[in-house]
Amino acid sequence: MNTIILSEVSVRVAVDGAPAPKTLLQDVSLELTEQRIAVIGANGSGKSTLLRLLNGLVAPSEGTVSVNGADSTRDVRRVRSKVGFVFTDPLSQLVMPTGREDVELSLRRSIKNSTERRARAEAVLERFGLLDLADQSIYELSGGERQLLALAAVLAVNPAVLVLDEPSTLLDLRNRELLRRTLAGLEQQIIMSTHDLGLALEADRALVVDDGRIVFDGGPADAVEHYRALCAAEPAQGAR
Amino acid sequence: MRRHGVLIPNYVPGDSIVHRTPLWLKFLLVAACGLASFLVVDWMVSAAVLAVMCGLFLLTGAGVERLARSVWLVTPILAAIGAVQWWQLGGPTAARIVLNVLVCVVAAAVLTVTTPVQALLDGVVALSRPFKRLGADPERFALTIAIMLRSLPFIAGAFSDVRDSARARGLERNPRALVLPVFITTVAYARQTGDALAARGLGEPAD
Amino acid sequence: MSSTETASSRQTPNRARWTSTDIGLIAVFAALVAASTQIPGIPVGALGVPITLQTLAVILTGLVLGGGRAFAAVGLYTLLGFAGLPIFSGGRSGLGILATPSAGYIIAFPLAAAASGWLAAIVIRRTVKYRALFLFAAAMASTIVIIHGLGVLGFMVNAKFDFTKAFLADLPYYPGDTIKNVLAAIIAVSLHKAFPDILVRRVK
Numbered sequence: 001m002n003t004i005i006l007s008e009v010s011v012r013v014a015v016d017g018a019p020a021p022k023t024l025l026q027d028v029s030l031e032l033t034e035q036r037i038a039v040i041g042a043n044g045s046g047k048s049t050l051l052r053l054l055n056g057l058v059a060p061s062e063g064t065v066s067v068n069g070a071d072s073t074r075d076v077r078r079v080r081s082k083v084g085f086v087f088t089d090p091l092s093q094l095v096m097p098t099g100r101e102d103v104e105l106s107l108r109r110s111i112k113n114s115t116e117r118r119a120r121a122e123a124v125l126e127r128f129g130l131l132d133l134a135d136q137s138i139y140e141l142s143g144g145e146r147q148l149l150a151l152a153a154v155l156a157v158n159p160a161v162l163v164l165d166e167p168s169t170l171l172d173l174r175n176r177e178l179l180r181r182t183l184a185g186l187e188q189q190i191i192m193s194t195h196d197l198g199l200a201l202e203a204d205r206a207l208v209v210d211d212g213r214i215v216f217d218g219g220p221a222d223a224v225e226h227y228r229a230l231c232a233a234e235p236a237q238g239a240r
Numbered sequence: 241m242r243r244h245g246v247l248i249p250n251y252v253p254g255d256s257i258v259h260r261t262p263l264w265l266k267f268l269l270v271a272a273c274g275l276a277s278f279l280v281v282d283w284m285v286s287a288a289v290l291a292v293m294c295g296l297f298l299l300t301g302a303g304v305e306r307l308a309r310s311v312w313l314v315t316p317i318l319a320a321i322g323a324v325q326w327w328q329l330g331g332p333t334a335a336r337i338v339l340n341v342l343v344c345v346v347a348a349a350v351l352t353v354t355t356p357v358q359a360l361l362d363g364v365v366a367l368s369r370p371f372k373r374l375g376a377d378p379e380r381f382a383l384t385i386a387i388m389l390r391s392l393p394f395i396a397g398a399f400s401d402v403r404d405s406a407r408a409r410g411l412e413r414n415p416r417a418l419v420l421p422v423f424i425t426t427v428a429y430a431r432q433t434g435d436a437l438a439a440r441g442l443g444e445p446a447d
Numbered sequence: 448m449s450s451t452e453t454a455s456s457r458q459t460p461n462r463a464r465w466t467s468t469d470i471g472l473i474a475v476f477a478a479l480v481a482a483s484t485q486i487p488g489i490p491v492g493a494l495g496v497p498i499t500l501q502t503l504a505v506i507l508t509g510l511v512l513g514g515g516r517a518f519a520a521v522g523l524y525t526l527l528g529f530a531g532l533p534i535f536s537g538g539r540s541g542l543g544i545l546a547t548p549s550a551g552y553i554i555a556f557p558l559a560a561a562a563s564g565w566l567a568a569i570v571i572r573r574t575v576k577y578r579a580l581f582l583f584a585a586a587m588a589s590t591i592v593i594i595h596g597l598g599v600l601g602f603m604v605n606a607k608f609d610f611t612k613a614f615l616a617d618l619p620y621y622p623g624d625t626i627k628n629v630l631a632a633i634i635a636v637s638l639h640k641a642f643p644d645i646l647v648r649r650v651k
Contacts, residue, residue: 081441085440157441274544380465384477399483430471431471433471434471435471443467443471
């Protein structure tokens with residue numbers, strides 16, 4: 001089991017021309033041990049920042065983040081080898097022109113022998129049913145296939161935790177279903193932000209983020225209820 | 241983002257003799273073509289070399305269409321250069337210059353079409369290993385090259401989008417408004433790529 | 448994309464070790480310089496060294512990335528061109544370009560990117576007002592001293608021109624380069640606004 005601990009974390013960024021830095025996340029303390037955790041909240045609420053903290057893509061301005069005892073700033077390499085990260089847009093994540101090459105790239109660090117690397121990449125692609133598409137240009141794949149490929153490339157190095165930032169936002173209904181089934185079959189701990197409330201309801205625990213704070217933490221049904229009430233009480237304000 | 245006229249075509253799996261030729265030999269061929277284009281003075285020799293290169297390309301089984309596509313992108317430039325050279329220096333010289341450029345383009349295409357990127361990376365890593373003592377990091381160097389090659393079509397696409405949108409809006413008076421989106425997109429894309437690498441634990445300096 | 452500061456960038460306050468973000472920027476700007484040569488250039492003068500957007504891309508790389516990373520980006524571009532990728536202006540490639548009148552310009556590009564980048568870092572750190580003007584000055588200084596300096600030298604060595612003739616051969620590039628530097632400075636200011644931490648990493 002994994003233990004991710006955020007203690008009194010705040011994230012601020014400097015804004016050009018503004019006198020004070022902007023706060024993206026304020027005083028967040030969490031202990032994440034559940035297998036399936038959903039993070040919900042409006043656009044710009046701080047969801048992405050929260051997720052990015054978990055594998056060291058964002059450093060806390062105050063407080064600490066640790067994954068199984070490894071600190072996310074001091075020990076960022078260890079943290080990243082444990083925490084796989086999947087972005088919303090697979091095209092921003094896939095760095096090689098074909099699926100095979102992208103998965104092999106993931107493996108370059110851990111497997112030096114090229115024959116062995118090739119074999120392992122094939123096994124990973126096979127597992128996700130992507131072997132037939134392995135040599136196609138990533139631009140010729142469907143959105144769902146691309147997202148699966150991004151997932152496969154991240155899982156190739158076998159992380160203990162999988163963080164997904166709105167993985168289904170760009171997908172149609174059928175591909176969402178495919179992604180949902182694939183995720184359900186994984187043994188990794190999964191922490192995922194989503195606008196798909198149906199997906200959130202399947203989690204073991206759900207966090208609601210609003211304006212840089214965790215405003216609800218608990219069962220997914222109550223979380224979704226809370227989020228709905230929040231959205232109803234406060235009409236969208238545009239640039240927040 | 242869409243795929244754009246590919247100057248350097250991607251790997252096409254195959255089992256031709258060119259595929260089986262060792263990487264260093266193919267690399268030498270490309271380098272030799274680059275050098276030869278400045279030594280050859282007769283346009284007929286250039287034409288012959290170009291014919292050989294095209295033959296090699298077709299031998300790989302990548303097809304005429306890919307060959308045409310990789311050459312197509314340089315045609316506007318070549319047409320301009322060719323025309324000016326013709327006017328300034330006469331037909332044979334113009335032909336030689338244009339043919340020599342085509343030789344380089346096709347030679348590079350022969351290399352990339354028969355070599356998977358991973359193999360190219362391994363080649364670069366092997367080549368740059370001697371520089372390790374000087375503080376070089378072959379893996380990161382190879383990764384940077386791979387990212388650059390991967391970014392070329394994207395950036396070329398961004399440039400041509402600008403041309404399209406300028407056409408759509410009618411000629412934009414303000415050059416800043418015209419070209420700025422290309423560079424904003426470019427930097428954002430670079431950042432995204434950097435984030436994607438970082439998230440996957442790639443490209444960080446070795447401890 | 449978010450403008451949050453990455454953990455990696457905070458760990459390396461100087462350019463001592465490049466992070467993944469730096470690798471991304473270096474690679475993409477190298478591609479930018481390469482792509483800029485694919486837009487048809489206009490060959491100038493009897494020797495047909497073409498005017499392209501290339502100098503704009505080279506100087507902009509400097510103004511945006513700063514000396515070290517700009518040198519790496521443009522250096523990588525040059526290296527791959529030498530290695531045979533058809534990315535020099537007019538689709539040329541190979542070491543043979545060193546024997547042509549263009550040689551001076553090719554060698555000058557990484558150095559000019561480094562110089563303009565080094566100057567730009569000072570400008571961004573020290574000034575808020577009139578940045579475009581200062582960046583233009585940095586670009587112009589690098590262009591005149593390095594690109595035109597080595598360009599003239601290239602004509603003298605490889606085309607066996609005397610200084611006057613080489614100077615005259617190089618002269619047609621001045622108006623275009625000046626316009627391109629104005630553009631580069633204006634674009635650079637906008638990019639620094641859009642990505643405030645791209646060159647100078649801030650401490651909160």
